[in-house]
Each structure stands twice: as structure tokens, then as C-alpha cells.
Amino acid sequence: MHWIIFNALLTLLPLTFLLLALRGKPIDQHPVCRKCRYDLTGLKPPLTTCPECGSSLTSPSKSIRIGNRRKKPAPITIAASFLFLTTLFTGFLTFAHFKPINLNQYKPVWLLTLELKHHTLSTNPTRVWDQLDRIHSNAPLTTSQGNAAASAILTFLEANPDHRYLSGGWSCLYMLEDLTERQHVTDDNWNRIQKNQLKLIKSSNQDIANYAAAWLWRLGYRHHSPKIEKQILEKFHQLPLSEQTPDNRPIPYRRISPETERVALQTTLEIFQGKYPNAAINDHYKTLLITGPLDHNGYLQDFGQQIAQHAFKYTIDTQPTTELNTPLNIQVKAIPIGNQISKHKVQIKVTKLTLLSEDNTALLLTITKSTHNQYFFHASQSFNPTPIWSDIQPNKPYRIKAELLARIHIDSQSNEPSIIDETSPTITLTATSNPFTFTPATIKTIKLTNNKAMTDALQKSIFTTRLSRPRPGFKRHNELWAIYTDQTHNVKNMLVQRPDMAKHLVYAYDRNKQLLSLRYFFQSDTPNDRTTFCYKASIRIGDNTYPFGHCVYSNTKRSLTHLQLHDSPFIATNPDDLNHTTCDIILTPDPQHAQANTQLTEILAAPITIPNIKLRFLHQTAEEYWQDNIPSK
Numbered sequence: 306m307h308w309i310i311f312n313a314l315l316t317l318l319p320l321t322f323l324l325l326a327l328r329g330k331p332i333d334q335h336p337v338c339r340k341c342r343y344d345l346t347g348l349k350p351p352l353t354t355c356p357e358c359g360s361s362l363t364s365p366s367k368s369i370r371i372g373n374r375r376k377k378p379a380p381i382t383i384a385a386s387f388l389f390l391t392t393l394f395t396g397f398l399t400f401a402h403f404k405p406i407n408l409n410q411y412k413p414v415w416l417l418t419l420e421l422k423h424h425t426l427s428t429n430p431t432r433v434w435d436q437l438d439r440i441h442s443n444a445p446l447t448t449s450q451g452n453a454a455a456s457a458i459l460t461f462l463e464a465n466p467d468h469r470y471l472s473g474g475w476s477c478l479y480m481l482e483d484l485t486e487r488q489h490v491t492d493d494n495w496n497r498i499q500k501n502q503l504k505l506i507k508s509s510n511q512d513i514a515n516y517a518a519a520w521l522w523r524l525g526y527r528h529h530s531p532k533i534e535k536q537i538l539e540k541f542h543q544l545p546l547s548e549q550t551p552d553n554r555p556i557p558y559r560r561i562s563p564e565t566e567r568v569a570l571q572t573t574l575e576i577f578q579g580k581y582p583n584a585a586i587n588d589h590y591k592t593l594l595i596t597g598p599l600d601h602n603g604y605l606q607d608f609g610q611q612i613a614q615h616a617f618k619y620t621i622d623t624q625p626t627t628e629l630n631t632p633l634n635i636q637v638k639a640i641p642i643g644n645q646i647s648k649h650k651v652q653i654k655v656t657k658l659t660l661l662s663e664d665n666t667a668l669l670l671t672i673t674k675s676t677h678n679q680y681f682f683h684a685s686q687s688f689n690p691t692p693i694w695s696d697i698q699p700n701k702p703y704r705i706k707a708e709l710l711a712r713i714h715i716d717s718q719s720n721e722p723s724i725i726d727e728t729s730p731t732i733t734l735t736a737t738s739n740p741f742t743f744t745p746a747t748i749k750t751i752k753l754t755n756n757k758a759m760t761d762a763l764q765k766s767i768f769t770t771r772l773s774r775p776r777p778g779f780k781r782h783n784e785l786w787a788i789y790t791d792q793t794h795n796v797k798n799m800l801v802q803r804p805d806m807a808k809h810l811v812y813a814y815d816r817n818k819q820l821l822s823l824r825y826f827f828q829s830d831t832p833n834d835r836t837t838f839c840y841k842a843s844i845r846i847g848d849n850t851y852p853f854g855h856c857v858y859s860n861t862k863r864s865l866t867h868l869q870l871h872d873s874p875f876i877a878t879n880p881d882d883l884n885h886t887t888c889d890i891i892l893t894p895d896p897q898h899a900q901a902n903t904q905l906t907e908i909l910a911a912p913i914t915i916p917n918i919k920l921r922f923l924h925q926t927a928e929e930y931w932q933d934n935i936p937s938k
Contacts (some may be wrong), residue, residue: 316395319387326381329374338362339370414440414450422457430461434470438477441484451489455481459497471505472512486558499565506572506594511585518590521569524561534560569594570608577615592616592643596650609713609729617641617651621705621738629699629746631901632689633670637707637736639684650713652681652728657708660692661737667706668696681712681728702740709734751839751896753910758832760911762865767828768890768918784919785844785888786823787875823874827856829865837861838909839899840892842870846882846920850891851875855898859905883922890915 336345343357352362362368412420417437424430437454440446446454458481462468470478481498484490490498505517541549561569573594576584595616622636635658639651658670670690686709697703710731770786772779837860842853854871892913899905 316388316391319384319391323381323384323388326384327376329376331372332375333373334371335373337370337373339368342370342373344373345369410436412436414446414454418450418453418457421454422460424461424464431468431470434458434461434477438480441480445487446484446489448489451484451487452491452494455484455490455494459494459501463497463501466501466505466508467510467513471508472510472516488558490559495559496562499561503565503568503572506569506586507576507581507584509583509585511587514584514586515590518569518573518586518594521561521565522590522593522596524559525566525569567604570604574608574611574615577611588643589645590643592641592645596646605713605715605727605729610732613651613711613713613729613732614734616643616646617648617711619653619707619709619711619734619736621707621736623705623738623741625741626744627741629694629697629743631746632691633705635688635690635705635707635738637686637688637709639711648684651711652683652714653686653709653711654681654731655686655688655707655709658688658690659706659708661704661706662698663702668692670705681710697743699743699745702742704740705738707736709736749900749906751899751905752907753894753896754836754907755910756832756834756836758834759836759838759909760913762829762832763827763838763892763909763913764915765829766865766913766915768915769826769828771824771826781921782828784921785825785875785890786921786923787877789877789883789922824872825853825870825875827865827868827870829868831864831866835861835865836909837905837907839895839903839905840909840913841895841898843891843893844875845889845891846877846879846885849877849879849882851877853890855895856892857899857903857905859903877922882920886920887917888920890918 337343338345338355338357338360340360341355341358343355345352345355345362348356354360355362355368360368414437417433417440420427421430421433421437424433427433437458441451441454445451462471469475481490485495485498502517502520506514506521508514508517541553544553572581573586573591575581576586576591595612617639618641620638620640622638624634627633637653637655639648639653641648641650655672658672660668660670662668670688670692672688672690711734712729712731714728767782768785770781770784772781772786838856838858840856842856844851844853853875856868856870858865858868892915894908894910894912896908899908
């Protein structure tokens with residue numbers, strides 16, 4: 306429609322020239338009758354009538370014209386020709402508009418680029434862009450054409466931030482990326498693209514904001530620093546030319562600047578904080594912008610606290626009901642808000658637990674002095690505190706409130722970082738559980754039962770030490786692998802505390818200085834008649850006996866082929882232990898533990914002793930021991 310109006314206005318120009326040409330050019334200053342153009346020169350006044358046509362000359366200003374005019378045929382012909390062409394073209398445009406006919410396919414690239422750049426004068430700039438994309442798809446634009454087209458596209462997008470093409474998935478938008486890969490986009494236009502995408506992540510259109518975030522993530526330094534990427538590209542360029550295809554290229558042709566990446570991260574955190582209430586970007590794409598730049602340029606120290614606060618939700622899991630006189634089961638967790646950031650990125654340390662009553666009366670819960678309040682844990686931390694029961698009212702709602710420290714860490718080697726990993730400054734946060742109630746305690750007695758078949762099966766158990774990390778690890782049957790440690794042997798045995806690990810607090814280093822995890826199991830035949838059991842386990846080495854946790858069997862439908870006894874290395878501390886090559890495993894019924902910590906009502910009464918288990922200390926093992934052995938009874 307704009308072109309129709311423009312050509313209609315253009316038609317007025319030759320029409321004006323035609324009218325002037327038809328009027329003619331003055332050739333003298335003689336008085337002339339306006340009606341019949343009779344030359345009145347030489348007539349004696351007063352002139353009252355025209356001698357030629359008899360019209361009245363009493364009003365000279367209306368009846369007499371000064372000067373004779375001569376018409377030239379050439380200007381008349383030229384003006385008439387132009388008038389005919391513009392009228393014809395305007396009529397054609399009008400017909401094409403209402404038919405409709407796509408005229409863009411007949412326009413050259415320079416005209417399409419010019420029309421898109423001055424899009425306000427275009428009838429349909431989107432169709433112009435479509436045509437440019439079709440031309441580029443059939444025959445890629447030259448460098449000058451490509452940069453001009455990119456500049457025109459950016460001008461159009463900057464003026465139309467809600468255009469549907471910005472939501473991604475449109476080939477026309479990929480045209481801009483293709484021009485970038487072909488290096489047809491100048492640095493100025495590349496900076497314009499980055500600034501435009503930074504604006505779009507705050508868009509109220511979710512599809513547009515999500516696409517902008519994905520674009521910034523793809524072209525940001527997600528995995529490598531600029532220095533490492535340079536080395537990767539150097540290796541890529543050393544490949545044969547046949548292998549240097551765009552699909553094999555490991556690094557994008559252009560990267561967004563560190564300044565753009567920093568602004569994107571800061572803007573994302575401001576969106577989390579509610580500074581842009583209309584921003585529609587979803588959590589998945591928010592976390593894309595967070596996970597991208599953390600590993601370089603000091604972003605962890607600058608933004609780690611804000612990420613720990615806004616990119617994770619801190620919750621407390623409790624049982625809906627808890628019996629009085631039963632320890633609470635509390636788990637404080639950090640849950641990522643999106644699926645692009647790992648829960649292992651956050652470390653937490655609970656510093657205070659409070660039990661809140663219905664009227665917000667606070668009862669402080671004691672956290673046992675142990676690794677639970679000395680170190681940071683990955684994503685979750687569990688507690689079993691016991692409140693002062695005289696202060697508790699049964700069947701009333703209570704909530705748990707936790708004060709905790711949180712921080713973000715970077716581990717470039719694995720998902721389970723070591724002590725030396727870089728961490729951000731900590732931030733103090735709080736979490737609150739859902740309401741739960743305390744129910745009156747039920748009097749539970751534990752029945753001790755004799756079951757000869759079950760006792761015999763356990764007596765003949767195969768004791769297994771499983772060593773893992775490094776994987777796949779190996780098993781040693783009827784052997785107990787142990788660590789001996791005191792002030793003189795600690796370095797020799799290479800024992801290492803892993804306080805940052807939530808599940809396995811103690812590790813050992815193997816001979817190759819790799820972390821080693823030791824776990825201990827029973828393998829027994831499963832009789833038809835089964836009885837649940839709760840045993841307190843201990844290790845007897847000579848005259849020394851060491852507690853070794855509990856072994857609980859609570860589901861009689863389960864077989865006895867894999868009963869876990871302990872999941873941390875056994876540590877001996879008496880120097881005389883080094884002189885022994887065997888040990889005994891003693892299982893003693895523990896009804897008190899079953900009553901306080903399980904739902905069991907019946908346990909096996911007979912004690913179990915598994916004698917003559919081979920004892921191996923890590924620093925004494927020979928080469929042939931670092932592999933599986935054949936199980937034997």
C-alpha cells in the first residue's frame with residue numbers, strides 16, 4: 306500500500322509539468338483578451354469590448370491577460386509520456402495489491418535491503434525479509450550484500466522487538482546466524498546483535514525471551530575459557546580440509562563478548578529478584594544463562610552468592626507424623642529451579658535448627674557436634690535431632706526452620722568436587738518445612754525369636770569387601786580390607802577425610818593416589834522361613850573389638866544375597882592389630898536399636914559369629930590382591 310501511495314504522489318509530478326507545458330511560455334508583454342487571446346496592442350482606449358469576440362473588457366484583471374504564450378510540443382510529449390507511465394504503474398501496483406501478487410520476487414537485492422531498512426515505507430517488510438532469505442538460500446549473498454542485509458534486518462528487529470520471527474524456529478532468523486558464520490557481519494553489526502539479544506531476554510513474550518537466552522548461551526563460553534577455545538580451534542585447523550566442515554567445527558564462528566555475558570548473567574539475576582516483573586523467560590532458560598559463564602572471568606566470586614540464593618529452592622523434608630520420644634528425621638535440601646543447573650553446584654551447611662510451634666514459639670534443636678556442622682555438604686544434609694519432649698504438645702502442628710550457609714562451587718573434573726575446588730563466598734539463607742505433628746508414643750516391644758534355618762544361613766555367610774572408585778573396582782570375598790591409622794601411620798595409609806561429600810565421609814587413597822571407597826556386605830543363602838533381624842556388628846582383632854555399625858533385615862520378602870553392613874572404611878587404631886592376619890565378625894542382637902530406629906516388632910535372637918575372615922591392610926596389600934577373587938565358604 307505504501308508503494309501505491311508513493312507512486313500516486315509521483316504521478317502528480319508529470320501531471321504538473323504537463324499542465325505547465327500546455328499553458329505555454331510567455332513571449333511578450335502585450336495585453337491579450339483572456340477569452341479569445343486577441344492581441345489588444347495599438348487599440349485606443351478606453352477599451353470596453355473585445356473587437357474580436359465582443360466580450361466585455363471593463364474589468365481588466367479578469368478579462369485581459371498580459372503576454373502571448375507559445376506551446377512547445379516536446380515538453381508536452383515528455384510530460385504526457387511520464388504521466389502515462391506513472392499512472393499505468395500505479396494501476397498495476399493497485400491491481401497487484403488486491404489480487405494479490407508477490408512483487409518482491411522481482412526486486413533486486415539492493416532494493417529489498419533498502420526497503421527492509423526503511424521498513425516504515427514498506428507494505429509488508431516481513432515478506433521482504435522472506436524474499437531476502439530465499440535469495441540467500443539459493444545463492445549466498447556476497448560479503449557487502451550480506452552485511453547490508455544484516456544491518457537492515459537488525460534495524461527492522463530493533464524497531465519491532467515483539468516480531469514473531471524472534472521466537473526462534475524461523476529460517477529467516479537463521480539467515481542472520483548464517484551470515485555471521487560466513488563472516489559477512491561487521492563488528493558493529495555483531496555488537497548490535499548482542500545488545501538486541503540482551504534486551505530481548507527481558508521480553509514479556511516467553512518464546513522471544515527464551516530464544517534470546519538460548520542464543521546467548523550457545524554463543525557464550527559455556528565449557529571453555531577463551532584461551533582453551535583457541536587451542537581447540539588450532540587443532541581443528543590442523544585437520545584435513547575435507548574434515549573442516551561446519552558440522553565438525555567445535556567452536557562457533559563468533560563468541561559474544563565477556564561484557565555481554567556479564568550483563569546477561571546480571572540481568573538474569575535481576576529477573577530472579579523481580580526487577581523486571583514483565584519478563585516472561587522461564588526457569589529452564591534462566592539457568593542456561595547462569596550455567597554458561599560461571600567457569601571463568603571471576604564470575605563465581607562476583608555472582609556465586611546471588612546464584613546460590615536465586616537459582617535454588619531450599620526445602621526441609623520431614624515425616625508428616627512423628628511419634629513422641631522418637632528422633633526426628635530431617636533432611637535439608639537445595640533443589641535447582643531448572644534442569645540446566647546441577648544440584649551438585651551448590652554446597653550447604655546447616656548452622657541452626659529450630660522447632661516452631663503453632664504460635665511461633667521457638668524450640669532450639671541440638672545439632673550433634675560432628676561432620677554435620679563442621680563441613681559443607683552437596684545439595685542435602687540430614688539430621689536426627691531429639692527435642693526436649695516435655696516441651697512438645699502432641700497433635701499440634703509444628704514446623705522446622707533451618708538457618709544455613711550456601712555457596713556455589715566449580716569442579717572441572719567431575720560432578721563430585723574435591724576439597725580444592727573453587728567456591729564462592731557463602732550466603733546465609735533460611736528454609737522452613739511443611740507443618741507436621743507429634744503423635745503419642747506407642748509402647749512397642751521387640752520379640753526375640755529363634756530360627757535355626759535363618760541362623761545357620763547367616764553363620765555360613767560370605768563376607769565381602771567391595772572396593773570402588775576408581776571404577777569398576779573389584780570385590781574380595783571372605784576378606785576385610787582395613788586401614789590402620791595413628792599419628793605415625795596416617796600418611797603411610799593415605800587416609801583422607803572427605804568432609805564435602807554428603808554420603809561417604811571417609812575415603813582412602815589407593816596406591817595410585819586415586820580415591821578409594823570401601824563397602825562391606827554379607828552374602829547368604831535365603832531360607833524359606835525367614836525372620837527379621839537387627840544386629841549390632843563389631844570386628845574382633847585379637848583382643849581388640851571395634852564397633853562396626855548395625856545390620857538390619859526388615860523385609861522378609863527380600864533375599865539375603867546382598868546385605869550391606871557398612872559403607873565407610875574400617876579403621877583399626879591399635880598397633881597390635883598389624884600383627885594379625887584374620888579377624889572375627891560378631892553380630893549381636895540389638896533390640897534397643899530396633900525399638901528406637903526401626904519399625905520391627907520381632908528380631909532374630911541368636912548371636913552370629915563369622916570367624917577367620919582374612920584381614921588385609923591397604924598398605925600391606927600385594928599386586929595380586931588388587932582384583933576379584935573367587936568366593937568360597
